Amino acid sequence: MADQDHYQVLGVSREASPEEIKKAYRRLARELHPDVNPGEDAAERFKQVTHAYDVLSDPEQRQRYDMGGDNPFGGGAAGFGGFGDIFETFFGGAGTRTARPRSRRERGQDALVRVTLQLADVVFGVHRDLEVDTAVLCSTCEGSCCQPGTSPVTCDICQGTGHVQRTVRSLLGNVVTSAPCGTCQGYGTTIPYPCAECHGQGRVRSRRTVGVDIPAGVETGLRLQMPGSGEVGPAGGPNGDLYIEVSVATHEIFSRDGDDLLATLEVSMPDAILGTSAHIDGLDGKVDLEVRPGVQSGDVLTIKGRGITPLRGSTRGDLRVGVHVVTPTKLDHKSRQLIEDFAKRNKGPGPQLAQFRQGLFAKLRDRFRGE
Known part of the structure; x- marks a missing residue:
């Protein structure tokens, strides 16, 4: 998948907005999902589309990808980034690059909803509007986790690296170790004024209505997958998937x-x-x-x-x-x-x-x- 151009996979330009990328992913996911298109080629393309969306939907990953950072060596001059990692591992990284801070944006969890159908619904299929209780994007901060008008600030302990280094004396001399910063929890930034609505999570619990077209011929125990309709991730991260588990009620006559x-x-x-x-x-x-x-x-x-x-x-x-x-x-x-x-x-x-x-x-x- 690393050889694939993520923008070409989704069929969007490099200047595409996050909303255009999201629409393209949903359209392709509905077309290529195994429940709809069981072919092997479709399954492989579905994996490529999902991987491309995971990269391009995350601003930090997209920025690294646009700068050529999505290669097997992890970037760096003349492709020697891997050597730098080895050097850092054994010698504490003195004079070399440090580990990157972790992102607050993460993929949301999948959600499961169970629905009971009548046998008559199975003959031709049926449309259902389902009530789903999941995490949704905070409307106050829109996923920034901060109060409106404020923003995260660089951690003054790790200077934005997300990690702190300590020198430990040993028989081999001074060894430099690196660990996640305890002040910013490895994010590299702190939020001095968290959003009062979501308490700095970028998302809130809410009940929403999801429309789903259940196809004909389903049976008890079958699960339908709706990509991107699950919970929104922390700090406005990509949505997880929604699974619909079907149960068909017993009929008196048939x-x-x-x-x-x-x-x-x-x-x-x-x-x-x-x-x-x-x-x-x-x-x-x-x-x-x-x-x-x-x-x-x-x-x-x-x-x-x-x-x-x-x-x-x-x-x-x-x-x-x-x-x-x-x-x-x-x-x-x-x-x-x-x-x-x-x-x-x-x-x-x-x-x-x-x-x-x-x-x-x-x-x-x-x-x-x-x-």
Whole structure:
């Protein structure tokens, strides 16, 4: 990634504003995210885009990058910065460069929100406005951590380096050690007048509304990622990501088998013998069913294209309706006599074991057991 021009990766000019860089990153992240674009090339480009944004969204890192500081040797005349680091490590850095102060700006944490969907929401997808309680940019100081009209001042202990050096005598002579400055905590600056709103953090806790388009075909346990929609970092650092964890509620009538919907149709014995038409309420409107004469319990009626739209694809699954013939348990005298006459005219061999058939009972066993 070090060989890539970060500005070209994001498709912006070197004079681009932070807002233009942020917009370019969000556009590319939505286009190349693995949940949307599963290709290997897209995954590699997504990593490059994320790395480029991490560098260019941080003013200090961007400045170092523009000055040619994003090379494997860490900059320095004639590329000997690495040698200087080694010299400093062993000899305390006398007469050499010192460690850089740490930045107050850091990437924010990721946030997780759980959302419960109805089965009907999964058929075509749904838009939800979610309430998220996260850290947001302080509107008073806008991430500077200082009261309006003030700014950080150079630490008078470390002189802005973020580190202090101490000389320790040893058998090898005087050894110079370096440690983070305890006064400025390694930042190189102090904030004499912290912002009263955020207490010098550059961010505050707030409840905000995030709109999310949940695609069709999601399942319980699936997590959707929204890059840059998580918590803002300390001192106005880049936002973390927001993850949406999906849970699909159980439906009273329909269940799911992949991209297919399953249901059970109760048919009276006369309708099973003579055949009938049925009009049922599907998850997306009325469904007409033709029950043929002589239908048996366990037969499956399939309606093409009335199932769930898959997560990646456009061809919907099917609606599969299993038939359950209901035998009457209470008959009046006349009805019983008619059944007896029917039985005499259609006398069969009597009850007997038949060859085992793997059918609807295996696929919809929970429904037939009443679970």
